Amino acid sequence: MSTRLNCTAFGLALLAASPLACAAESAVMEVTLSIENSCGITAQPLSFGRSQDLSRNLDAESxxxxxxxxxxPIQIAFDMGAGNGATVDARKLSFGAETVSYSLFLDSSRSTVLGDGSIGNIISATSSGGIDVFPIYGRVFGGQGVKPVGAYADVVTATLTF
Structure with a gap:
């Protein structure tokens, strides 16, 4: 038994003499990954076709x-266009100084106006990680009276935020 005590006492003495030999420390390592989104947008033309008068509404889709x-998350906002005197509620197709009022809508019933977010609604969605298609509904308002013959046009900018 005395041999056993001596070995134990010697081991304890070594531990007491060099406490660093038994010390341990740990650290936490943070592991991260940031996935970013890269997106692009394409707008199809919106054509109201040909008409001989504006007595009734003309509807089109794009x-x-x-x-x-x-x-x-993605958002698509639509400006008022470049037509003379345009607003989001009444965008303008122009032919020289002449204009024809129209609007863009989010829904097929043409009750939710598309705009820039401060006026009108924007498209808010979650991208699928592929190609997502969003319908746009247009209406030229009937009852605008007689207009000169010509090709009326406008340019609306759709801005994608992601």
Whole structure:
């Protein structure tokens, strides 16, 4: 038994003499990954076709396509266009100084006006990580009276935020 005590006493003495030999420390390592989205937008033309008068509403449909690399929130806003005297509620197709009022809508019933977010609604969605297509509904308002013959046009900018 005395041999056993001596070995134990010697081991304890060594531990007491060099406490660093038994010390341990740990650290936490943070591991991260940031997935980013890369998106692009394409807008199809919106054509109201040909008409001989504006006595009734003229409806048309188009779409915007958004292609993203990942899933994430997206928003598409539409400016008022470049037509003379345009607003979001009454965009203007122009032919020289002449105009024809129209609007863009989010829904097929043409009750939710598309705008820039401060006026009118925007498209808010979550991208699928592929190509997402959003329909756009247009209406030239009937009852605008007689207009000169010509090709009326406008340019509306759709802005994608992701």
């Amino acid at each position: 779409s915007v396509s958004v292609a993203c690399s990942s899933r994430g």
